[in-house]
Amino acid sequence: MTYKGSQFYDDEQLLNKYLERRRWNENANDTIEKPVFMDLIGDVTEKNVLDLGCGTAAFGKELLGLGARSYTGIEGSEKMVELAQETLPKANGKVIHTAIEAWEFPASAYDLVVGKVIKYHRTIEDYFGGLQKAGFVIESLKESKPREENFHNPETYHRRMKIPLFLLIKARKVWG
Numbered sequence: 001m002t003y004k005g006s007q008f009y010d011d012e013q014l015l016n017k018y019l020e021r022r023r024w025n026e027n028a029n030d031t032i033e034k035p036v037f038m039d040l041i042g043d044v045t046e047k048n049v050l051d052l053g054c055g056t057a058a059f060g061k062e063l064l065g066l067g068a069r070s071y072t073g074i075e076g077s078e079k080m081v082e083l084a085q086e087t088l089p090k091a092n093g094k095v096i097h098t099a100i101e102a103w104e105f106p107a108s109a110y111d112l113v114v115g116k117v118i119k120y121h122r123t124i125e126d127y128f129g130g131l132q133k134a135g136f137v138i139e140s141l142k143e144s145k146p147r148e149e150n151f152h153n154p155e156t157y158h159r160r161m162k163i164p165l166f167l168l169i170k171a172r173k174v175w176g
């Protein structure tokens with residue numbers, strides 16, 4: 001079975017390129033996205049976390065290390081699922097191979113839902129409207145302006161300052 005958002009990662013060459021980019025110590029996810037993301041989610045101690053589009057689940061391993069009670073990753077790429085299974089501790093981490101859109105999630109099972117998935121051609125208005133319709137109230141919106149202290153190389157920092165990169169939305173479910 002193939003899933004639209006995951007096909008890319010089931011191509012061996014593209015996957016290796018992606019993994020190589022993520023290993024680079026100046027990669028945009030670690031230098032720009034992550035610091036703001038961590039600020040937004042706050043303390044994860046004792047939280048049951050759901051990660052939509054978990055990839056290798058490296059983030060899950062980290063959250064469990066920070067004291068999360070359990071971590072469930074949803075992932076559409078078969079190759080990513082294999083990597084995630086190798087990454088996660090069996091005791092409290094698991095990955096489910098499915099498209100996010102097709103998964104029937106258990107009600108009230110999670111304290112925190114995260115998703116770091118690339119979605120092109122959607123506007124802030126689309127996300128805002130979609131979340132509102134699904135019963136969420138937006139609590140915070142960030143565009144992760146690069147912070148110089150997170151970079152090893154000032155050149156990368158100055159280059160990143162010219163590129164808009166991540167949109168992060170924190171929302172709380174209030175009905176539905």
Ligand SMILES: C[S@@+](CC[C@H](N)C(=O)[O-])C[C@H]1O[C@@H](n2cnc3c(N)ncnc32)[C@H](O)[C@@H]1O
Pocket residue numbers: 003004005006007009029052053054055056057059074075076077080098099100101115116117118
């Ligand atoms: C850019 S990677 C990010 C992985 C991880 N969230 C991280 O931050 O390291 C996006 C991941 O989301 C998965 N994905 C994208 N759309 C999906 C969908 N509709 N259903 C399930 N997985 C999806 C992809 O297969 C890929 O592994």
